[in-house]
Amino acid sequence: MSFQHKSDKKKVVYDAKGSPHIPEGTALKITLYGNIPPGAWLKLTTHKSCHLQNDTFAVVKVHSDTTGKMGVVKLTLPALYRGYEMKVYFCMGPTADQLTLQGEHVTGEVVPWLTINIIRSKVPDWVFWILIAFLLILSGLFSGLNLGVLSLDRMDLKIMINTGTPRERDHAKKIRPVRSHGNLLLCSLVFSNVLVNSTLTLLMDNLTDGFTAVIGSTFAIVIVGEIIPQAVCSRHGLMVAGYTMAVTKLFMIITFPLAFPLSKLLDQFLSEEIGAGFTRERLKELVKAVKDEHLLEKEEMVFIISALDLKQKTVKQIMRRIPDVFTLPIETILDFNTMLKIENQGYSRIPIYDGELTNVIALLNVKQLIMVDYKDEMRLRDLVDVEYFKDNLFCVFENTRLDFMFRKFREGNRGHMAFVDRVNDEGPGDPFYERIGVVTMEDVLEELLQQDIMDESDVGTYSARPFSRF
Structure with a gap:
């Protein structure tokens, strides 16, 4: 008789004589070849005798084919109680009581290839299962961090450090130094994930057959190592990365010889990582x-x-054109009618022009009229220092941005009213500066608030600017 075995565990080693050494507890499927009597029985014994009952640990019925040339039995090798190795022999016969030792030589020895050497497992199976569970956790961690951490760029982390809760700030401070090396972190996480998954498959293959190892490891990696951790880290990536940063740094050190050169190549060809910028x-x-x-x-x-739009808008868009502005000629007599007209307008500053409306030469502050008696009929020219104002008027060009105007008005050293000029190059003559409008601090604030600012001196119906355009 001869036999072949198929083990569910790939731990079998053959010695020089062809005798298999199989770990304890292994499930075997043994195929027997030779003259197999119908209804035959097979017994495994530790002695070269088929009649010692206390040395028998397996008596099984052989399932033979119709030709009687092949039979199959399934059994599980026992655990060793003493020692590190035990040799067992085959006994077979038509009944369980009529058994003959198989492979016995005339010298009393049994051919090696008809014996099985049971050896003690160096590592218990439960240790392998614990390692598999631990590797699954690491696989899920690296897969989740690959999504959760790399989705946080340096700007996000900086915002969290400055505005997050105390716990978010603590996590962001831990992550930011590592996240600043984006390509190195990416390579380390990918290498670590592949290393863990490969080891996991090998351990599964050590415990089961190849097909079961592939199916089981694939299912476990996809569900436990990919889908669940990525779903968690997509929502709580900052927290997970913060608590596991020590593990991440450890594996960055382990994979450094492989990850560092590759990260440098990525830095070279892809340049520095671009953060999520905001226009x-x-x-x-x-x-x-x-x-x-x-x-x-x-x-x-x-x-x-509106504050974001200030930099894109110019004074030309909000100014009031000179013809629409309340002005006074320089030759105005400050009599009762003029003083009443000024009071009814309600303005605190009034442009003064000489000749044409566009030729603004001074700015009258209404406070200057407090001590003026309308009965004196003083000339406006005598009240206003034209030469002083002419050189100190706050003038800007029509393309000046509103953020600049807001900053200048806020400083206050040039007043809260500015005159808008433009270069008139129309016609045959030389280009010249033309005063086309007035812009005030109130105009800029109304553009910022998108509402009209009303006070008790304003005449007319209040009409706030609509919000609908936003």
């Missing part, structure tokens, strides 16, 4: 999206968007 248009859309989530009031959204 003004993107910031405005972000504010609108936040408002849609009811995190901002409409007025707050308008203020923010």
Whole structure:
């Protein structure tokens, strides 16, 4: 008789004589070849005798084919109680009581290839299962960090450090130094994930057959190592990365010889990592999206968007043209009618022109009229220092941005009214400066607030600027 075995565990080693050495507890499927009597029985014994009952640990019925040339038995090798190795022999016969030792030589020895050497397992199976569970956790960690941490760029972490909760700030401070080396972190996480998954498959293959190892490891890696951790880290990536940063740094050290050269190649060919930048248009859309989530009031959204627009708008868009501005000629007599007209207008500053409306030469501050008696009929020219104002008028060009005007008005050293000039190059003559309008601090603030600022001196119906354009 001869036999072949198929083990569910790939731990079998053959010695020089062809005798298999199989770990204890292994499930075997043994195929027997030779003259197999119908209904035959097989017994494994530790002695070269088939009649010692206390040395028998397996008596099984052989399932033979119709030709009687092949039979199959399934059994599990016992655990060793003493020692590190035990040799067993085959006994077979037509009944369980009529058994013959197989492979016995005339010298009393048994051919090696008809014996099995049971050896003690160096590592218990439960240790392998614990290692598999631990590797699955690491696989899920690296897969989740690959999504959760790399989705946080340096700008996100900086914002969290400055505005997050105390716990978020602590996590962001731990992550930021590692996240600044983006390609190195990416390579380390990928290498670590592949290393863990490969080791996991090998351990599964050590415990089961190849097909089961492939199916089991694939299912475990996809569910436990990919889908679940990525779903968790997509929502709580900062927290997971903060608590496991020590593990990440450890594996960055382990994979450094492989990850570092590859990361340098990525740095060379892909240049430095580009963070998620925000243009003004993107910031405005972000504010609108936040408002849609009811995190901002409409007025707050308008203020923010208007502040972002200040840099893109010019005084030409909000100025009042000279013909629409209340002005006084330099030769005006400050009599009762003129003083009444000034009072009814309600302005605190009045442009003074000489000749044409566009030839503004001074700016009258209404406070200067407090001590003026209309009965004296004083000339405006005598009250206003034309030479002083002519050189000190606050003038800007029509393309001046509103953020610059807001900053200048806020400083206050040039007053809160500016005259808008433009270069007139129309006609056959030389180009010249033309005064076309006036812009005030109130105009800039109304553009920022997107509402008209009304006071008790304003005449007419209040008409706030609509928010609908946002």
